[in-house]
Amino acid sequence: GAVVSQHPSWVICKSGTSVKIECRSLDFQATTMFWYRQFPKQSLMLMATSNEGSKATYEQGVEKDKFLINHASLTLSTLTVTSAHPEDSSFYICSARRTSSNEQFFGPGTRLTVL
Amino acid sequence: DAKTTQPPSMDCAEGRAANLPCNHSTISGNEYVYWYRQIHSQGPQYIIHGLKNNETNEMASLIITEDRKSSTLILPHATLRDTAVYYCISYSGTSYDKVIFGPGTSLSVIP
Numbered sequence: 493g494a495v496v497s498q499h500p501s502w503v504i505c506k507s508g509t510s511v512k513i514e515c516r517s518l519d520f521q522a523t524t525m526f527w528y529r530q531f532p533k534q535s536l537m538l539m540a541t542s543n544e545g546s547k548a549t550y551e552q553g554v555e556k557d558k559f560l561i562n563h564a565s566l567t568l569s570t571l572t573v574t575s576a577h578p579e580d581s582s583f584y585i586c587s588a589r590r591t592s593s594n595e596q597f598f599g600p601g602t603r604l605t606v607l
Numbered sequence: 608d609a610k611t612t613q614p615p616s617m618d619c620a621e622g623r624a625a626n627l628p629c630n631h632s633t634i635s636g637n638e639y640v641y642w643y644r645q646i647h648s649q650g651p652q653y654i655i656h657g658l659k660n661n662e663t664n665e666m667a668s669l670i671i672t673e674d675r676k677s678s679t680l681i682l683p684h685a686t687l688r689d690t691a692v693y694y695c696i697s698y699s700g701t702s703y704d705k706v707i708f709g710p711g712t713s714l715s716v717i718p
């Protein structure tokens with residue numbers, strides 16, 4: 493089956509620093525990837541849609557300057573949380589849409605804790 | 608917003624069938640019904656999907672009503688490892704569509 497990986501699986505950082513999370517499709521090409529955020533006891537909330545070679549599309553209420561997305565290749569998208577604060581602590585999950593079939597496959601998630 | 612509604616929680620006895628309902632009364636003709644589940648602190652796991660025919664795989668069965676306004680996910684012999692949040696999603700799979708999650712159903716399998 494199609495595999496999506498995320499790195500790191502967890503990260504702890506100090507307030508004010510920036511954190512980069514990688515999302516890779518390991519055995520398929522993904523023109524489009526998606527970033528979700530999940531707070532405790534809540535559902536996944538779509539943050540943005542990342543398209544290879546173009547600017548990301550952000551959902552309403554998500555700050556594009558706060559959450560920088562880069563999708564430089566067909567197998568890699570990155571999410572950078574800039575100047576992170578404790579309220580950015582969350583579980584970040586990416587998914588990749590397989591170009592050949594449009595199916596979406598999800599990564600294992602990254603737990604971010606900002607102190 | 609999610610286009611499906613599910614009960615917030617359900618219990619099921621271990622070894623029994625778990626039947627999880629989903630209402631998707633506004634589903635479009637080109638949208639599939641997808642089911643995912645999420646075990647605590649993990650990414651969503653694909654279970655099954657269907658358009659209008661009933662589907663079965665090694666994990667579950669999906670029963671879709673003839674009018675496609677609702678469906679039921681069936682886990683035939685629930686185990687403790689099936690305890691998770693189950694999400695029912697309508698998704699066309701086209702290049703302009705996105706997977707939007709609702710609150711899901713929290714299934715607890717009880718020994």
